[in-house]
Structures are given as C-alpha cells and as structure tokens.
Amino acid sequence: MSASVSDAITRVHREEWARVVAGLVRRFGDLDVAEEAAAEAFAVAVERWPNDGVPPNPGAWLTTTANRKAIDRLRRESKRDDRQKEAQMAYDEPVEPLGVIDDERLRLIFTCCHPALAPEARVALTLRMVGGLTVPEIARAFLVQETTMGQRITRAKAKIKAAKIPYRVPAAEDLPTRVTGVLAVLFLVFNEGYLATGPDTDPVRADLTAEAIRLARLIRGLLPADGEAAGLLALMLLTEARRTARVSATGELVPLGEQNRGAWDADLIAEGHQLVRERLAAGVAPGRYQILAAVNAVHTSARDVRDTDWSQIVALYNQLFRVDPSPIVALNRAIAMAELDGPEVALGAIDQLEPTLSGYHAYHATRADLLRRLGRSKDSRAAYDQAIGLAGNTAEAAYLTRRRDQLG
Incomplete structure (x- = not known):
C-alpha cells in the first residue's frame, strides 16, 4: 500500500468513524451491528482503495458500504423485529426526534452514557464506539490490561442487550444525570490527543484535542450552570495553549519547565483563566476538573518556571x-x-x-x-x-x- 493511500485511510478513519457509527446506531439501534459494520467497511477500504484509489467522497463511500454490511448481517441473522424493518429503510431519514443536542457525535455520546451501565463501563464503551479509540488505547487510559478492557466493553454491550436498554436520545432533563460520564469520555479523548499512548501515532494528536474542545464547548452551552463542564473546558484550553511548545523540532518531548512560554497561545490562556475566575467567584465547592484547571491556571500565570x-x-x-x-x-x-x-x-x-x-x-x-x-x-x-x-x-x-x- 502506498504511503499516500495509507495516510488517507488513517485520516478518514479518524474523521469518519464516529459519524458512520452514529448513523448506524440511529438506524439499527444496535451497537454491535454498528461497530462491526463500520469495521467491515473500513476493512473493505483497506483492501480496495490501494487499487481503485481513494473515492472523491470517502465519508459517503464508507457510510454506504457500512449500511450494506449492516443490512447483510441483519438478513443473515433473519431478524424479523423492528430492526429488520428499519434496515429496509436504511437510507431514509430517521423519524425519531433529535432532541436538544444538534451535534451528531455529542448526541451519540450522551446516548451511550446510559446510567444503567457502571460508570467505567459506559465510559469505556463510549470511547470505543464514539471516540474512535482502540481497545489498547482505552486500556492504557484506565491502567489495565488490554484483555481486561476488552472484556469490560464486551460485558457492557451484553448488558445493553440483556436489559434491552433503548438507544434513545436523552431529553433535556436527562442531560444532568449523564453529563458526568460524558465529561469523563471527553477528558480521556483529550488526554489521548495531548500525549498519545501508542507508538504508531503522532506523539501529539491535534485532531483529538480539537474535537474534545469543540464538544466541551457545546456541553458548556447546553449546561451553562454545570461547574465541572466549565472546569473541563478551562482545563483543555489551558493545556491546548501549550501544545505547539511540547514537542521539539527533533521530535522530542519538551517538559513544562523547559518550554518556550512565548510560544504558548495567549488567547486560549486568557479564555481558560476567565473560566477559572468565574468558577472561583461562584463560591461552590469545586470538582475534579475545576481543581485541575486551577492547577493549570497557576502554571500558565508564571512567566518563568522559577516564578511558579x-x-x-x-x-x-x-x-x-x-x-x-x-x-x-x-x-x-x-x-x-x-x-x-x-x-x-x-x-x-x-x-x-x-x-x-x-x-x-x-x-x-x-x-x-x-x-x-x-x-x-x-x-x-x-x-x-x-x-x-x-x-x-x-x-x-x-x-x-x-x-x-x-x-x-
């Protein structure tokens, strides 16, 4: 496979995975079907694109292929329930209302973070299905063995099926009960971008940090009174502000104390500091993300490491x-x-x-x-x-x- 095609497949996977899975879950209501159909579609891309070339619209190609794979699977299993009927209308627009969340990826994250699942299980499952992280990356984030994490995700899927947990988009009143899990997902996605744990990826993955920040901004807009939503956004902004100074020209990590502070993004720091000040002024006991944001505010307030x-x-x-x-x-x-x-x-x-x-x-x-x-x-x-x-x-x-x- 040529390097250009390999790079294209990797880029498309990062950009399109969650969107393809989101569409499949919405149409078929089954995480297993969605993940396996999406994986099969990307496998076909790896097989065909080196010979046929990357299609003009890779996302549409993957969506079409994944839908066909999902329909084939449902037919093979002779499903005669509502999922089979929905499969036959796979290319129609969904009739279920989308609720208060306009963004497709954020909507799916909230949907997957169902309170019936244990906190760690819902976060791990959502990272796999929506965040696009691999099982090894998720295992490293939780400091557990890969096999342990794989079993945890499998059990979460099994519980969803056994308990017949519906894949309903949560209403506005449901968001506060699910936001803790959603914030945990975004925090771990951001961390994987901030310092990638795999040897076969870029050391800093700006695509992941940017997407986590984008979604955190949306949550802040949905839940403006939630202190931890504001705290997580502040933490991300103050960390992202240092990104360009974190890796040297020779590809070596530059620790905080040795970074060129003049290269930090002043606008992101100012925005992050403002959020931290707002939370301090609220007079409410801070949570985990708010305290971490305050730590980063202290670091980014020092013009020199000796002033910390x-x-x-x-x-x-x-x-x-x-x-x-x-x-x-x-x-x-x-x-x-x-x-x-x-x-x-x-x-x-x-x-x-x-x-x-x-x-x-x-x-x-x-x-x-x-x-x-x-x-x-x-x-x-x-x-x-x-x-x-x-x-x-x-x-x-x-x-x-x-x-x-x-x-x-």
Whole structure:
C-alpha cells in the first residue's frame, strides 16, 4: 500500500468513524451491528482503495458500504423485529426526534452514557464506539490490561442487550444525570490527543484535542450552570495553549519547565483563566476538573518556571486528593512536592505508590528524575530504563532516553 493511500485511510478513519457509527446506531439501534459494520467497511477500504484509489467522497463511500454490511448481517441473522424493518429503510431519514443536542457525535455520546451501565463501563464503551479509540488505547487510559478492557466493553454491550436498554436520545432533563460520564469520555479523548499512548501515532494528536474542545464547548452551552463542564473546558484550553511548545523540532518531548512560554497561545490562556475566575467567584465547592484547571491556571500565570507558585499547586493537589484519592493524583502531588519540599520527601511519597503504579511509565519517569536529582545515578538509570520500556509515546521515549544517557 502506498504511503499516500495509507495516510488517507488513517485520516478518514479518524474523521469518519464516529459519524458512520452514529448513523448506524440511529438506524439499527444496535451497537454491535454498528461497530462491526463500520469495521467491515473500513476493512473493505483497506483492501480496495490501494487499487481503485481513494473515492472523491470517502465519508459517503464508507457510510454506504457500512449500511450494506449492516443490512447483510441483519438478513443473515433473519431478524424479523423492528430492526429488520428499519434496515429496509436504511437510507431514509430517521423519524425519531433529535432532541436538544444538534451535534451528531455529542448526541451519540450522551446516548451511550446510559446510567444503567457502571460508570467505567459506559465510559469505556463510549470511547470505543464514539471516540474512535482502540481497545489498547482505552486500556492504557484506565491502567489495565488490554484483555481486561476488552472484556469490560464486551460485558457492557451484553448488558445493553440483556436489559434491552433503548438507544434513545436523552431529553433535556436527562442531560444532568449523564453529563458526568460524558465529561469523563471527553477528558480521556483529550488526554489521548495531548500525549498519545501508542507508538504508531503522532506523539501529539491535534485532531483529538480539537474535537474534545469543540464538544466541551457545546456541553458548556447546553449546561451553562454545570461547574465541572466549565472546569473541563478551562482545563483543555489551558493545556491546548501549550501544545505547539511540547514537542521539539527533533521530535522530542519538551517538559513544562523547559518550554518556550512565548510560544504558548495567549488567547486560549486568557479564555481558560476567565473560566477559572468565574468558577472561583461562584463560591461552590469545586470538582475534579475545576481543581485541575486551577492547577493549570497557576502554571500558565508564571512567566518563568522559577516564578511558579508551588505552594499553591501543592495545596490544590491536596484539595484534589480529597475529591479524587487516586494514585495518579498522588503521583502528581508528589511531583509538586519535590519543588516545594525537595526530591527526598517526594521520593518517599512516590515509593508508596509502587504496588499500584508499577506498570505506569510516568511513575518510573518521575522516580528516575528524583533519583537523578539526589545523585543516585545507578538507580536513576534503572528507573529510566523501566520508563522507556513502558512509554508508548515516541517523543516521550526520546526525551527519557536522552535524560538517561546524560547520567554519569
């Protein structure tokens, strides 16, 4: 396959996956049918496009092919229920009202985040079906094995079928009960774009971060009083503002303390800061995303890394840990503690996380840096080796390799 055709297929997959799946779910009401038909359509594209060329309208080609695959499957299974009747009208416009959500992808995310599913199951399923993330990418986001995540998604689909959970677009009054899961989906999609976990993708995927921000803006418009919706949007904006400074010209990750702050997007930072100030003025106890946004506001307020108010960042992480006592939050709090209390204190806190984070590359990378600062070069090198072996992001691996090789 030529590189141009391969790149075209990859680009179209990223752009069209959710739209194709959304249309199939709306017409056939079955996630399994939608996912398998979409996957078959893309498989046909991989087979035919190298010989036939990329069609003038790839999205329409995939939609047509996927619809035919779905109809074929339903006919093979001799379905005689309402899905079969709907399949025969697959090219007609849906008669179900679309509700208050105009955007097709956001509508499907809200539809998939059904409260009958366990929180982690609904987020994982929606990431797979709508976010377009692969099972390995989702597994890395949850810090679990790929097989575990695959089973979790399979069980979620099975529960939907067994409980006959309807694929109804939620009404306006249903949005507040589903928004938590939707925000979690967007947060993880953004994270995958901010620092891609797979070795076969760009280290930073601007397509994912831009789409997550677009959808977060829509949610903010739908639920203007929701503090966490505003907090997540602020967090994304303040993080996205640093994107162009995060990877060097040689393809190496540039950590926050070494970035050219003059290259940061001032407009995104100003918008993010405004949202953070609005939430502070609301006088309501902040949630996870609002606190993370505040942390990023402190970072982006400092003109130089030496001006960073680390005491405020540690205080915010202490507050976040009370809301979300996860090992990832503890790890980030320890990183901030190293700047305030020194690397030895931080290393003691980090080492307590080893049982739960031993398979997480950032844990070993943090240990390696703290050990380096303490002059323990041999131990630091071993930690760098572990981090490099676990890091899927090529830019991050390049940075860690250089840091390891600089050790005496």
